[in-house]
Amino acid sequence: MKGLALDAALARLLIIVLMVLTLLPFLSMFSAALAPSGSYPPGLAWPENPQWVNFAKAFEVAEMDQLLLSSLLIVVGTVPLSVLFATMAGYGLAKFDKGRGRWFYLVFVLGLTLPFEAVITPLYYEIKALGLLNTRFAIILPLIGLYMPFGVYWMRTHFVNTPKELSEAAQIDGASEWKQFWLVHVPLARPAIMSLAILQFLWTWNQFLLPVVLVQDPLQRTMAGALGAFQGQWGTDIPLLCAGALLILAPTIAIFLIFQRQFVAALLQGAVKG
Amino acid sequence: MAGATAPARSHGGIGRRASIAALLFAAPAFVMYAAFVLVPLGMSVFYSLQRWDGIGKMRFVGLNNYLIVLTDADLLQVIGNAFLLALWFTLIPVVLGLAVAAAIREHLGGPFGTATRTILFLPQVIPLVAAGIAWSWMFANTGLVNQALRGLGLEALARGWLGDFTFALPAVGIIGAWVLLGLCTMLLVTGITKIDPSLYEAARLDGAGAWDEFIYITLPGLRQELGVCVTVTVIAALASFDIVYIATGGGPGIQTTVPGLEIYRLAFAHRQVGLASALAIFLMVLVLVCVLPIQWLTRVRR
Numbered sequence: 001m002k003g004l005a006l007d008a009a010l011a012r013l014l015i016i017v018l019m020v021l022t023l024l025p026f027l028s029m030f031s032a033a034l035a036p037s038g039s040y041p042p043g044l045a046w047p048e049n050p051q052w053v054n055f056a057k058a059f060e061v062a063e064m065d066q067l068l069l070s071s072l073l074i075v076v077g078t079v080p081l082s083v084l085f086a087t088m089a090g091y092g093l094a095k096f097d098k099g100r101g102r103w104f105y106l107v108f109v110l111g112l113t114l115p116f117e118a119v120i121t122p123l124y125y126e127i128k129a130l131g132l133l134n135t136r137f138a139i140i141l142p143l144i145g146l147y148m149p150f151g152v153y154w155m156r157t158h159f160v161n162t163p164k165e166l167s168e169a170a171q172i173d174g175a176s177e178w179k180q181f182w183l184v185h186v187p188l189a190r191p192a193i194m195s196l197a198i199l200q201f202l203w204t205w206n207q208f209l210l211p212v213v214l215v216q217d218p219l220q221r222t223m224a225g226a227l228g229a230f231q232g233q234w235g236t237d238i239p240l241l242c243a244g245a246l247l248i249l250a251p252t253i254a255i256f257l258i259f260q261r262q263f264v265a266a267l268l269q270g271a272v273k274g
Numbered sequence: 275m276a277g278a279t280a281p282a283r284s285h286g287g288i289g290r291r292a293s294i295a296a297l298l299f300a301a302p303a304f305v306m307y308a309a310f311v312l313v314p315l316g317m318s319v320f321y322s323l324q325r326w327d328g329i330g331k332m333r334f335v336g337l338n339n340y341l342i343v344l345t346d347a348d349l350l351q352v353i354g355n356a357f358l359l360a361l362w363f364t365l366i367p368v369v370l371g372l373a374v375a376a377a378i379r380e381h382l383g384g385p386f387g388t389a390t391r392t393i394l395f396l397p398q399v400i401p402l403v404a405a406g407i408a409w410s411w412m413f414a415n416t417g418l419v420n421q422a423l424r425g426l427g428l429e430a431l432a433r434g435w436l437g438d439f440t441f442a443l444p445a446v447g448i449i450g451a452w453v454l455l456g457l458c459t460m461l462l463v464t465g466i467t468k469i470d471p472s473l474y475e476a477a478r479l480d481g482a483g484a485w486d487e488f489i490y491i492t493l494p495g496l497r498q499e500l501g502v503c504v505t506v507t508v509i510a511a512l513a514s515f516d517i518v519y520i521a522t523g524g525g526p527g528i529q530t531t532v533p534g535l536e537i538y539r540l541a542f543a544h545r546q547v548g549l550a551s552a553l554a555i556f557l558m559v560l561v562l563v564c565v566l567p568i569q570w571l572t573r574v575r576r
Binding site for chain 1: 506
């Protein structure tokens with residue numbers, strides 16, 4: 001048993017080292033953010049005269065309030081519809097597994113490993129033809145489509161494993177397909193739907209390629225897309241850049257810390273299923 | 275597949291009605307998928323056969339663009355960079371994750387476990403762009419990496435890492451490894467708790483050492499989780515864009531340029547839409563060719 005205790009101590013030490021390595025870049029950014037604007041601070045050191053005003057300044061130049069609103073609008077436009085469509089399709093394709101349903105499912109699954117870069121060029125011309133360039137719809141609509149392979153796969157896996165008796169009982173009570181779906185299956189699928197929504201919230205909030213290509217104005221982008229523009233503008237002023245980056249990170253990290261358990265569960269499951 | 279348990283009552287009308295119901299439920303999803311994935315994918319294939327600057331007339335050139343992708347020295351280096359990155363993105367998180375998992379072999383319970391999960395997952399939650407910015411600062415001339423080297427008296431090793439011809443690609447690789455480390459570690463730690471402890475007891479009775487246990491019990495027991503880790507990290511490397519765009523912009527030279535960045539540049543800066551599309555299709559096939567064997571090899575037969 002002594003060996004096991006030693007193992008456990010060693011493992012803890014290893015984990016603590018990994019945690020420190022994970023946190024160092026954040027700490028380093030934080031200490032740099034407090035150095036005088038325009039200076040070249042050392043990598044990690046508490047500044048003599050912490051410039052908390054850098055955060056206020058970055059808030060203003062990045063127009064953080066507008067960025068938050070923009071990201072929220074994009075998330076609200078993308079995630080609910082995407083989750084609803086994926087849930088419906090997952091249900092339909094799980095319940096009616098035979099024949100055309102099966103073939104249909106394979107078409108969706110084909111897109112599971114598709115890198116977004118593979119379709120970004122034609123998406124640009126398509127969105128341009130639709131007259132949607134430089135609007136938030138240029139991000140929302142393609143994302144709903146691009147999320148479908150994973151969403152459909154995720155929800156179908158869930159519905160395939162729900163007992164058939166549930167539907168049969170509802171059917172005997174005279175419920176239509178649509179009612180069975182809404183009144184019996186959707187409430188039962190709530191955990192799976194929540195996880196999917198969490199993952200898609202993260203992916204949308206952090207989406208970079210689509211905003212950079214399809215939307216010029218940083219204020220109409222996601223947080224991540226705007227951060228790219230902010231870097232382009234303030235890349236040489238390290239304290240201000242670090243302050244801005246931390247501010248832009250703050251909402252995600254806050255939400256993550258509040259819903260830590262759900263996020264971790266969703267991320268782990270998402271990796272296994274994806 | 276588990277869905278096969280449905281009662282076989284598909285004779286005549288019911289089967290067709292069920293099939294139509296499935297189509298109706300899937301219709302909204304399919305419309306969006308078709309409009310913003312299938313159609314663009316088709317267009318990508320179409321563009322890849324043309325010479326086009328995005329504005330003027332297209333000229334059909336057959337497979338010429340693919341020939342360029344497969345023979346142009348720069349493009350081959352760009353594709354090679356993606357594979358080198360895949361090594362960094364995969365090896366570090368998987369090896370460290372395995373070390374933690376093998377050493378701990380029990381659930382991370384209590385407050386320590388919660389703290390571990392929360393902290394190790396932070397890089398998964400923030401945008402990759404932010405990881406790029408944080409690490410550009412870590413690797414900068416006055417950044418933490420050089421500060422640490424100077425502190426250790428290794429002044430001679432200090433440099434602007436991301437601008438260095440030799441070290442830029444490994445530096446980008448370390449950023450990716452940092453991002454993926456937590457996910458891989460937690461997946462492997464979770465996986466190892468599912469291995470039957472009696473296997474280890476039996477092995478110990480047979481006189482197996484720690485190394486034998488690792489090789490004969492832990493590794494095979496983690497096959498599925500390893501498959502997931504390698505799949506996720508390889509895709510992250512081959513399809514990388516955000517980190518590279520922010521940290522190095524592909525430089526110095528094309529030392530850190532990856533296919534994703536090159537597609538973006540060819541299509542929107544150099545206006546070579548045909549060549550960009552050929553590279554895009556090639557990248558898609560490349561990801562499939564790398565991921566399918568990993569999936570197949572590590573599948574657990576149920």
